[in-house]
Amino acid sequence: MLHAKSMRGSLMYSELSVLFRRRRTWAMLFTVALIPICLAFAVLASGSTIPPGEGPPFLDRVSQNGLFVGFTAMIMAIPLFLPLTIGVVAGDTIAGEANTGTLRYLLIAPVNRARLLVVKFLGAAAFCLAATFTLMITGIIIGAILFPVGPVTLLSGDVVSIPAALLRIFLVAIYVTISLLGLSAIGLFISTLTVIPVGAMAATVVVSTVTQILGALPQIAVIHPYLISYYWLGFADILRNPMDLGSMISNTLLQLAYIAIFGALAYSRFTTKDVLS
């Protein structure tokens, strides 16, 4: 590089600005935000009569403490809705550009193919971050409006102050973001295989669903720790005292392994591909 690289002028900045200027991105974030809102209103409408242990975890606590809206909504969104939105964004990365023909103009600009892949992956990762934080922050806000907010009783029985609870909420959002990175890498790889973005999106969602079905079969428990979704709901450890970051670390390592494998596959596929459409 002959000139100093400023963030504003970089391809990364361009990628993020294109991603977050799409109406589709905002529509998905808006729908993500609807999850805690719907949940909070449903709990409010049903009164405070939910017996413990019924419905998703923490549901019975929502009416006592609004801070639980975010956790509960997150648990509801992880199996299907978040993977769905990630599938849309990650599946679109390369296939979407190939489909509109803009990929060939990016390549003759010229952009380095490996660099474009990295930028696309980081763009999808930024969306994961945006989606989980949208969900959590909306959950906190709607919870605070509709329900009392106070010190949070953790799973271990300890009570922590509101700022400490917010820190844990932040950590859970980070945890879920990391959980989704492996899936983003898979979506990126699938996206290099086709010029039909919808196909890549659907395939990514199928991968996430099949993985979770496999994860529910006890007969193949031996492969469970290697499934991408193994730690998805494992953020309960963050809600104990003392905080146990063991699953956070295992999860991060597992996701890094998936990023390495599917990143390499995407690289080998994309850097040798003839771009003809």
Place this chain on the structure above:
Amino acid sequence: MGLANISSGDVLLLGYSVPAEIGKALPKVGALVEGPAFYPYLSGRDNLIRFDSADRYADPATRAARVDAALAKVGLTQAEDKKVHAYSLGMKQRLGIANALLQPRDLLVLDEPTNGLDPQGTREVRNLIRLLASEGITIFISSHLLVEIEQICTHLAVMSQGKIVAQGSVEELSQAEILNLQLETAQTDLAVQGLKSLGIAATADGEKIFATVPAGQIEPERIVAVLVELGVGIKAFSLAAPTLEERFVGLTGEGFDVAR
């Protein structure tokens, strides 16, 4: 252009072997490949900024100025803030050329630059190409519109089934050994006889007579003089080189199954 791998042989682009040294050649090359393609939900200006951001040799500090200059050159300054999905095909085509002009280029590769354009659009693009050529940029056009090629190109090559079957300057390629004679008259029999006396075999179709004449064999004035002397009333007469289309068909074959 670094989009596809080569199946055999070597390709030199501005003296660099591609795809091995594509990174050195591409900054000097602007291109329109298989029609323009943009992000429909971005404005024309934002599309150019996007593609320029992808260019690792482009200086972000001069980006805005270069984008403005390129838009001005193709006459899209008025429409720069419109979303591209609202652009006409001609405007997209021009925006595509603007994208190719974001940097000073030595070579422009334009694939079917007037494809799908209305007559005004075709004129716009043709004038733009002439303007750019007059600034000293080499422009490489691939097109099936032979009339266009005849109008704007200085040199051309004809390809058939992936092989170049003829190349040279436009004058060289349109220099024909056989000229087409066309004649319109009421006295067809008399005219065919008259042509026969000059050594030209002609066929009549209604009031029209067609024949082929080797170039330089006989002056058109003489043919007309002989026929008039015979009492043939001539309504129309032409002796001309075949069009580029006829030359093209002559080189590549005729019919729909040519490429078998």
